Amino acid sequence: MEIPWDIILIQTVNGLVTGMILALVASGLTLIFGIMDVVNFAHGELFMLGAYMGVVVLTTTGNFWLALVIAVLIVALLGAAMQITTLRPLLGRDPLNTILATFGLSLVLQNYALWQFGPVARKIQEPFTGQFTLFYLQYPWYRIVIAVLSAAIITGLYLFLKYGRYGIWIRATTQDRVMAQAMGIPVPWVHTAVFAIGAGMAAASGVLFGPLVGVNHAMGLDWVLKAFIVVVVGGMGNLGGSIAAAIFISLLEAYASIWVSPSQAIIVSSIVLILTLLFRPTGLFVPTPK
Amino acid sequence: MSAPQTSPQPLVSVEGIHTYYGKSHILHGVSLDIGPGEVVGLIGRNGVGKSTTLKSIMGLVSPSEGKITFQGQAITHQPPHKLARLGIGYVPEDRRIFKLLTVMENLRTGLDRAGVEDARKQALLDKVFAFFPVLAERRRQAGGTLSGGEQQMLAIARAMMLEPRIILLDEPTEGLMPRMVSQIKEIIGVLHRDGVAILLVEQNVPLTLEACQRIYFMEKGVVRHHAIASKLSVNDPVIHQYLGV
Amino acid sequence: MTKRHAKIYWTGFTVxxxxxVIAPLVLPEFWRRFLTEILIWGLLAMSSDLLIGYTGMVSFGHSAFFGLGMYGAAAAILMVKPPNLWLAILYGLAASAAVAMFVAYFSTRLRDIYFAITTLIFSQIFYVIIFTWTEVTGGENGLSFARPALGIPGVYTVPFTSTTLHWFVLAIVAISYLVLRRVTQSPFGMVLQSIRENEARTRAIGYPVERYKMVAVMLSGLFAGLAGVLYAIQNRFAAPDFVYFLISGEVVIFNVMGGIGTLLGPIVGAGFFLGLREGFSRLFPWIATTFDMPYLAEFPYLIPVGIIFILMVIFLPQGLLGFMKQRLNQ
Structure with a gap:
């Protein structure tokens, strides 16, 4: 069989683009898990709501970038509200309770979107439609911009965590919640802020990815499932591992979809998940624990 | 019981607190006072509730009964981060360094407070680094890579970043080499001269007698006895009664 | 259980x-069906309680077992002539057992949330396979078939009426309950509960924890598959929607609402949930027409039900039955 190099290269680019978006979704998820042991089942819904907010603001203002910023802010605020009302009372209880509560949130949000926006998918117009030639294909510049922007947001997050005053608070709280409090760090608010940041990142991914697919109320599930696979494969709570795993899995799925239908490609990532669980249950991209 | 007089306006006053962990009743009405700038010892066998007393003052566990005041103000059910801002520093028994944060970042968790000017931050850092030159050397190193003694220094230095009025010191010399122990004693002296009050939980009797002005003795979740440190000797029967095996 | 307690318990059970048993004779057709459905969902929820309540493992993948039970039954009914009720049950159980073995082998290496996430992802794999393998599973449309008759084909059969179907379901659910209850009180069940309380210690005592967990998952999957068979027989179809993870989510909701670790609680929870669903899906259209608020006509019942669920997670973690038990004990 001849190896279709051109298709493989195109799929590499595609895989990197979705990989960066997935990394954006998953890094919020893993940040939230790392600091408060919360598995946010509603993360996909934040992605979906971000996309819808993008649709709403874009239709009223006509400006994609404004829509991106406003959607992120609104969803971040919503995330903060969710954290305060449903997760704060569960602090200190078994982490499984947080899965249940966020599952409840996801049902509410998804059905709200269905009721508010209807079952027909909406479209986000991409901010520019330029293309360049990749073999026989006209490849849209916009996809490249998505990847670069996602990378920029993730880098920004990294720098903030590494050097920012509040970034140090977040890392200290992640490592030792009790001692962080004893050092005067307002831990409940740090939790809220981290949840808002994660929500905002999910919303940003939703708006950025919106133009590539339709926006509908059920779009969050695919993403949250993939993001779950990514954070388990990358090592729960490990930011670098999640990013690496997101790119790795997206590339695999992109290559797989040369031969199978895209909806079956999730089976490929599930196989990666199974293998990870069998051989390295702490995650593929984590140094072996001593 | 010839209880010595406590200062008229205590800095921290604990009045009859009862604390539970789940269903087990740990503190059965603990009362004690610490005056401003005073170094006070808390002595007793393992498991009598010394650490729980410190945690109760710090707000890390919530007493179900009783009252704790700081500078006359009730703080019983305040969250720990507010107490830290009020001026209570905490150095826990297991040190609880942020292991993945560098030494400098560990210090910054307490230093980066609202309303502290850069000049004052620098002065605080200079002071701490003068006490603990080794921390200055290792400022970029992850806290988890420090030796036990260095971690203890970092834990104390970190609490000092809050410019506290009182530091709750839980077994600072546990597991340390003699040279480190005398350094800890020195630091307690320096803090005392600076006017910082200290509530010290220690198993090391000579150090406690030397460092403290007054000593409380705990047994089975209550304070049973109370004495001036200078009137006690290492072989005092009271000490045997509360610490001896 | 003391003798007096046992007496009260068995009296209550019999009542x-x-x-x-009497209910279908007095209820109108719609509510008769509704009650049968509660029993079937209750059985599914009860099977999941063996994991959630007794072993401390929250499965978000029970739809896979349930759905495979449905498809197994469908396979037997469509392939074997004449359709045989008992073969349908057998095939359904075999299909769900196969899936349960697969899921049990991999997911029991993990604990807590990792277990929850992997069971969820496994169930999605089966969903994708069933959804896309159109030639065999009928894809999106699923499979529909005639209901097999009650009895032994070729010897004596009688077609199901909604009343006899209800009794049949009731008998299976009641027997399943008694079996599961016996299991939870057996030495095996005690080990499961000690895994829930302290897994490390249970392992330290020398129990092969992984093997116990695997058996628990398989047993649970088997009863979930049985519920799937019953549902297929009641509704005369198998569809991919029932392998979808939302079903797993609802099962967890039934458990939490009713009270985990009680076996009966999940049935109560299923009844409560389905009751709320019926109530709200009538309430909103009624509000819409009565108060002239047409935008409320399509208001999804899952919004208020989701909020009630969240409130129960926060304020009533022991569930309805657990709460009543607490009240009675006081």
């Missing part, structure tokens, strides 16, 4: 069974 409830008697009421459920």
């Amino acid at each position: 409830i069974i008697a009421l459920l």
Whole structure:
């Protein structure tokens, strides 16, 4: 069989683009898990709501970038509200309770979107439609911009965590919640802020990815499932591992979809998940624990 | 019981607190006072509730009964981060360094407070680094890579970043080499001269007698006895009664 | 259990069974069906309680077992002529057992949330396979078939009526309950509960924890598959929607609402949830027409139900039955 190099290269680019978006979704998820042991089942819904907010603001203002910023802010605020009302009372209880509560949130949000926006998918117009030639294909510049922007947001997050005053608070709280409090760090608010940041990142991914697919109320599930696979494969709570795993899995799925239908490609990532669980249950991209 | 007089306006006053962990009743009405700038010892066998007393003052566990005041103000059910801002520093028994944060970042968790000017931050850092030159050397190193003694220094230095009025010191010399122990004693002296009050939980009797002005003795979740440190000797029967095996 | 408690318990059990036997004779058709459905969902929820309540593992993948039970039954009914009720059950159980073995082998290496996430992802794999393998599973449309008759084909059969179907379901659910209850009180069940309380210690004592967990998952999957068979027979179809993870989510909701670790609680929870669903899906259209608020006509019942669920997670973690038990004990 001849190896279709051109298709493989195109799929590499595609895989990197979705990989960066997935990394954006998953890094919020893993940040939230790392600091408060919360598995946010509603993360996909934040992605979906971000996309819808993008649709709403874009239709009223006509400006994609404004829509991106406003959607992120609104969803971040919503995330903060969710954290305060449903997760704060569960602090200190078994982490499984947080899965249940966020599952409840996801049902509410998804059905709200269905009721508010209807079952027909909406479209986000991409901010520019330029293309360049990749073999026989006209490849849209916009996809490249998505990847670069996602990378920029993730880098920004990294720098903030590494050097920012509040970034140090977040890392200290992640490592030792009790001692962080004893050092005067307002831990409940740090939790809220981290949840808002994660929500905002999910919303940003939703708006950025919106133009590539339709926006509908059920779009969050695919993403949250993939993001779950990514954070388990990358090592729960490990930011670098999640990013690496997101790119790795997206590339695999992109290559797989040369031969199978895209909806079956999730089976490929599930196989990666199974293998990870069998051989390295702490995650593929984590140094072996001593 | 010839209880010595406590200062008229205590800095921290604990009045009859009862604390539970789940269903087990740990503190059965603990009362004690610490005056401003005073170094006070808390002595007793393992498991009598010394650490729980410190945690109760710090707000890390919530007493179900009783009252704790700081500078006359009730703080019983305040969250720990507010107490830290009020001026209570905490150095826990297991040190609880942020292991993945560098030494400098560990210090910054307490230093980066609202309303502290850069000049004052620098002065605080200079002071701490003068006490603990080794921390200055290792400022970029992850806290988890420090030796036990260095971690203890970092834990104390970190609490000092809050410019506290009182530091709750839980077994600072546990597991340390003699040279480190005398350094800890020195630091307690320096803090005392600076006017910082200290509530010290220690198993090391000579150090406690030397460092403290007054000593409380705990047994089975209550304070049973109370004495001036200078009137006690290492072989005092009271000490045997509360610490001896 | 003391003798007095046992007496009260069995009296209560008999009374409830008697009421459920009489119910279809007095209820109108719609509510008769509704009650049968509660029992089937209750059985599914009960099977999941063996994991959630007794072993401390929250499965978000029970739809896979349930759905495979449905498809197994469908396979037997469509392939074997004449359709045989008992073969349908057998095939359904075999299909769900196969899936349960697969899921049990991999996911029991993990604990807590990792277990929850992997069971969820496994169930999605089966969903994708069933959804896309159109030639065999009928894809999106699923498979529909005639309901097999009650009895032994070739010897004596009688077609199901909604009343006899209800009794049949009731009998299976009641027997399943008694079996599961026996299991949870057996030495095996005690080990499961000690895994829930302290897994490390249970392992330290020398129990092969992984093997116990695997058996628990398989047993649970088997009863979930049985519920799937019953549902397929009641509704005469198998569809991919029932392998979808939302079903797993609802099962967890039934458990939490009713009270985990009680076996009966999940049935109560299923009844409560389905009751809320019926109530709200009538309430909103009624509000819409009565108060002239047409935008409320399509208001999804899952919004208020989701909020009630969240409130129960926060304020009533022991569930309805657990709460009543607490009240009675006081």
